[in-house]
Amino acid sequence: GIYKTELLQEGINIMWFANRNDKGIIYHKYFNPIPTEVIALILTAIECCIDEWAEGLKQDIKFTLATYGSVYKGHLASLQRFQQHTAPYKLLEKLCDNLHDMARYVSLQSYKP
Numbered sequence: 001g002i003y004k005t006e007l008l009q010e011g012i013n014i015m016w017f018a019n020r021n022d023k024g025i026i027y028h029k030y031f032n033p034i035p036t037e038v039i040a041l042i043l044t045a046i047e048c049c050i051d052e053w054a055e056g057l058k059q060d061i062k063f064t065l066a067t068y069g070s071v072y073k074g075h076l077a078s079l080q081r082f083q084q085h086t087a088p089y090k091l092l093e094k095l096c097d098n099l100h101d102m103a104r105y106v107s108l109q110s111y112k113p
Contacts, residue, residue: 002082003039003095009102011042017103024100025107033096034103036083040076044068047075 012034016024024031031038048063048071061067083092 001091003079003092007046008039008042009099011045012038012099012103013106015042017107020107022107024103031103032100033093034099036079036092036096037076039096039099040072040079043075044072047071 012024016022016031016038019025045063048061048068052058052061079092086092
């Protein structure tokens with residue numbers, strides 16, 4: 001599907017669920033389910049990475065509100081439209097739940113007693 005990419009999961013895992021003491025675990029109530037805003041942020045970061053390699057060589061591009069604020073808003077609006085058009089199937093809700101469940105699973109698997 002349109003939002004079914006491993007990059008979303010990897011970004012969430014690395015940023016908020018790297019281990020059992022990471023923010024996604026500690027602040028569980030804010031990440032269960034993964035907020036649509038977080039998905040939009042990860043999509044925006046992915047787009048920034050693509051832009052950095054647009055010419056074939058990596059160029060540093062600052063990931064700032066001034067540079068990527070409108071891109072973030074575009075991704076957020078697309079996610080909201082997706083939710084509206086697929087509401088009977090609850091696809092976005094299922095995606096947010098699944099992203100959370102997988103991230104939590106991965107973070108807890110990193111624990112080595």
